[in-house]
Amino acid sequence: MLVVGLTGSIATGKSTVSACLSAPPHCLPVIDADLLARQVVEPGTPGYRAIVNYFGPTTPDLLLPPSPNDRDGGDRPLNRPALGRRVFGNSEDRKRDRMILNGIVHPAVRWEIYKALLHYYIRGYWAVVLDVPLLFESGMDVICGTVIVVAVKDPTVQMRRLRMRDPHLSSEDVENRVRSQADVRAKARQAEFRGTRNARGIVLWNDGDKSQLEREAHRAVGCIRDSSPRWWAWLLLLFPPIGVAFAVWNLVVNIWTWRSWERQIKGKHVE
Numbered sequence: 225m226l227v228v229g230l231t232g233s234i235a236t237g238k239s240t241v242s243a244c245l246s247a248p249p250h251c252l253p254v255i256d257a258d259l260l261a262r263q264v265v266e267p268g269t270p271g272y273r274a275i276v277n278y279f280g281p282t283t284p285d286l287l288l289p290p291s292p293n294d295r296d297g298g299d300r301p302l303n304r305p306a307l308g309r310r311v312f313g314n315s316e317d318r319k320r321d322r323m324i325l326n327g328i329v330h331p332a333v334r335w336e337i338y339k340a341l342l343h344y345y346i347r348g349y350w351a352v353v354l355d356v357p358l359l360f361e362s363g364m365d366v367i368c369g370t371v372i373v374v375a376v377k378d379p380t381v382q383m384r385r386l387r388m389r390d391p392h393l394s395s396e397d398v399e400n401r402v403r404s405q406a407d408v409r410a411k412a413r414q415a416e417f418r419g420t421r422n423a424r425g426i427v428l429w430n431d432g433d434k435s436q437l438e439r440e441a442h443r444a445v446g447c448i449r450d451s452s453p454r455w456w457a458w459l460l461l462l463f464p465p466i467g468v469a470f471a472v473w474n475l476v477v478n479i480w481t482w483r484s485w486e487r488q489i490k491g492k493h494v495e
């Protein structure tokens with residue numbers, strides 16, 4: 225099974241592309257890390273308790289106000305915009321709090337991702353889409369056969385779309401969220417570095433309209449299919465030793481590519 229990593233930055237169009245890949249004619253299953261990141265901090269989960277213990281004493285509005293539908297004695301859900309204000313931004317305090325939140329949420333999300341991958345592998349899917357905003361930052365790109373980066377060249381387009389989609393965010397919130405992530409153009413270069421000719425890295429530029437993005441997404445699936453035909457997926461599924469050997473080979477190539485990329489980036493910083 226081919227793991228197709230889908231990433232970008234906030235509001236660059238990942239969900240728009242994943243909706244296109246999961247709809248006919250492609251019908252690919254999508255593992256959505258943002259959704260999993262919500263599920264692992266629902267009331268009653270260990271993630272929820274860890275967040276309330278750490279952020280609760282210093283964040284008065286961390287939980288949503290009580291509503292008439294609440295069960296007696298039930299925990300109130302997290303107030304996500306309030307938690308976002310604690311962790312997004314570039315001050316040292318925000319960066320530290322973001323690291324702590326990531327340390328609570330990411331291991332639980334990673335575990336859920338592995339379970340979902342196994343689920344789709346057993347069901348014989350030829351490919352699965354892994355929609356992870358922080359794919360490169362978390363190192364999960366090394367398990368992907370292909371990485372698609374959805375990017376915009378102009379950051380003001382990104383901020384305008386985010387403001388339109390999430391009108392409850394202030395201009396400062398929007399700016400803090402965008403600046404809390406690596407530059408999406410650098411992610412695009414990292415995808416290209418994996419190799420565009422063999423479809424290991426694909427960049428979808430989303431500065432135009434949605435129909436243009438959807439056309440690009442369909443074209444990308446065509447390229448991926450050509451580089452990973454269906455008989456190959458069946459071979460890997462029916463002969464598990466070949467599947468395991470190929471997965472290990474893919475991992476080695478990805479780690480090697482990642483190391484070369486890091487060396488190149490460090491070299492540029494030193495110059």
Ligand SMILES: CC(C)(COP(=O)(O)OP(=O)(O)OC[C@H]1O[C@@H](n2cnc3c(N)ncnc32)[C@H](O)[C@@H]1O)[C@@H](O)C(=O)NCCC(=O)NCCS
Pocket residue numbers: 233234235257258261304305307308311322325326329330333356357358401404405
């Ligand atoms: C801070 C939280 C509560 C804000 O929730 P909110 O519902 O307002 O935003 P949402 O979860 O939909 O995230 C929107 C986008 O913000 C960006 N983002 C989210 N978390 C982070 C982070 N830790 N670092 C950088 N960018 C992030 C992503 O692009 C994401 O798609 C939430 O984002 C969170 O729990 N983040 C930590 C977990 C995480 O890293 N999630 C991303 C996928 S694993």
Ligand SMILES: Nc1ncnc2c1ncn2[C@@H]1O[C@H](COP(=O)(O)OP(=O)(O)OP(=O)(O)O)[C@@H](O)[C@H]1O
Pocket residue numbers: 232233234235236237238239240241258357385386388389430431432433434435437
């Ligand atoms: N080409 C486009 N033209 C106009 N609007 C767009 C375009 N692409 C996406 N949008 C809109 O921009 C907003 C952000 O897109 P989307 O939700 O797909 O981004 P995302 O990368 O998944 O964001 P997040 O990281 O926050 O989950 C949405 O409201 C979407 O409808």
